[in-house]
Structures are given as structure tokens and as C-alpha cells.
Amino acid sequence: MLVLSRKKGESIMISDKIEIIILETEGDIVKVGVKAPKNVEIHRKEIYLAIQESNKEASNDRNALLQKLAGWEDR
Known part of the structure; x- marks a missing residue:
């Protein structure tokens, strides 16, 4: 398993089509945004x-x- 640390506003790229964005952190809760092609089920x-x-x-x-x-x- 790859473990990465990110701060609010930072991203992680999966290949060249999927971006995981850290939107907000509040205690143990992390809000994550995902940008991906419409044909990718999330x-x-x-x-x-x-x-x-x-x-x-x-x-x-x-x-x-x-x-x-x-x-x-x-x-």
C-alpha cells in the first residue's frame, strides 16, 4: 500500500485521468474530491x-x- 500525506488543497494523481483532491480536514474527517472521466465508477x-x-x-x-x-x- 502506498501511503501519502497531503494538506488541504493538495492532490494525488492516479494515471493521467483521475485526480484526488483534499478539500477539507476537520478532526478525524477528511473531505475528498475526485475528478475522473464519467465512465469511471466511483x-x-x-x-x-x-x-x-x-x-x-x-x-x-x-x-x-x-x-x-x-x-x-x-x-
Whole structure:
């Protein structure tokens, strides 16, 4: 893991298209701005993990349905 220190108004670049800007610090809270192309999805980690879990469940449901349909065709 790369660890960087930044002050308010300073930035971090990820490749040449994503910029992370420190907007404000207040105690333990840091407000961060992200400039990125519109096609780049940006989520808080807990939201990202919830999306991944939802996608996994949907995939499992789809696979179960396909198995049921395949069994139905064997009749």
C-alpha cells in the first residue's frame, strides 16, 4: 500500500485521468474530491461491496433458474 500525506488543497494523481483532491480536514474527517472521466465508477467502499454482493446473488439466482430450466427440458 502506498501511503501519502497531503494538506488541504493538495492532490494525488492516479494515471493521467483521475485526480484526488483534499478539500477539507476537520478532526478525524477528511473531505475528498475526485475528478475522473464519467465512465469511471466511483463508490464508497461499503457501497461498492454491497453492489458486488448484489451482483453475486443475482448471478446465483440466474444460475439456479438456468439449472431449473435445463432440468425441465429433460422431461
